[in-house]
Amino acid sequence: MLHSIACIAIPQMAPFEFGVICEVFGIDRTEHGGPTFDFHVVAAEPGTVPTKMGFDLVVHEGLEAARTADLVAVPAALIDQQADPRVLEVIREAVDRGAWVLSVCSGAFVLGEAGVLEGRRATTHWMYTDRLAARFPGTSVDPDVLFVQDGKVVTGAGTAAGIDAALHIVRTELGASAANVVARRMVVPPQRDGGQSQFIQTPVTECRSDSFAAVTEWMLEHLDEELTVDRLARKALMSPRTFARRFRAETGTTPNAWLNRQRLLRAQQLLEETDLSLEEIARETGFGAAAVMRHHFVKVLQTTPTGYRRIFGRRPVTAA
Structure with missing residues (x-):
């Protein structure tokens, strides 16, 4: 279960990407039926941490909380800056013990330096994907997606894609309803598929015309x-x-991919919040039959509708 979060403050980090992590995981949303996390901002050297925008942050905690956190998050950092060896060690330890590790934008370079992207798929901001691939040739870098999950390592592309990556982790661990509460509070779309293109003519997924x-x-x-x-x-x-x-x-x-994603989201919501049968949910969401819905769940979420309801449903599941 996702409970404790450690966001590592890195010298010369980007404030927006740091703020994304704080906004998604650092606010108590229980009043609106959402999650709350044991959230920590940590640094290799507690004290003043300079940002790339010319102002400083004061961080009170060292890296101890990151050593047991369920999620270790790394904001965007200068790509040519050597990361502190203690930060790299904490990231490697997190992967080894099965915790989530999240990077936003150029934070992927810190993960690469830690060695945890070796043999994995990953992404970063489209301006830096070639450099990430060149520096870490053992990593399969996808330049045209919003975020990539490989195991429990999630790398997000630039700026707002970090929100998508963070909400993806919330949704995976706590369900669609929890992610929707966070998204509503942030006034952002509750789901942008990680496979969507980074660089599009209108750089948001919601239609503007x-x-x-x-x-x-x-x-x-x-x-x-x-x-x-x-x-x-x-x-x-x-x-x-x-x-x-x-x-x-x-x-x-594409229209078809967009529809399938919306149908899947609606099915997740119904599985969480109702006791409708799988066939009823499949009909209501446009999948037509439970078998078709199951195919999409396994393909996208790596679980079955019944398995999803067992984890996230509000009512106990009796069917196998």
């Missing part, structure tokens, strides 16, 4: 129906080819 906002809202209201590209294009008053091209340009993913 009125026509696409209306269509995606309509899609969410009709998830239980057959939503083909032809039907969606007619709704948007476009040709199917133009609709598919513009949809990907605005959201960074």
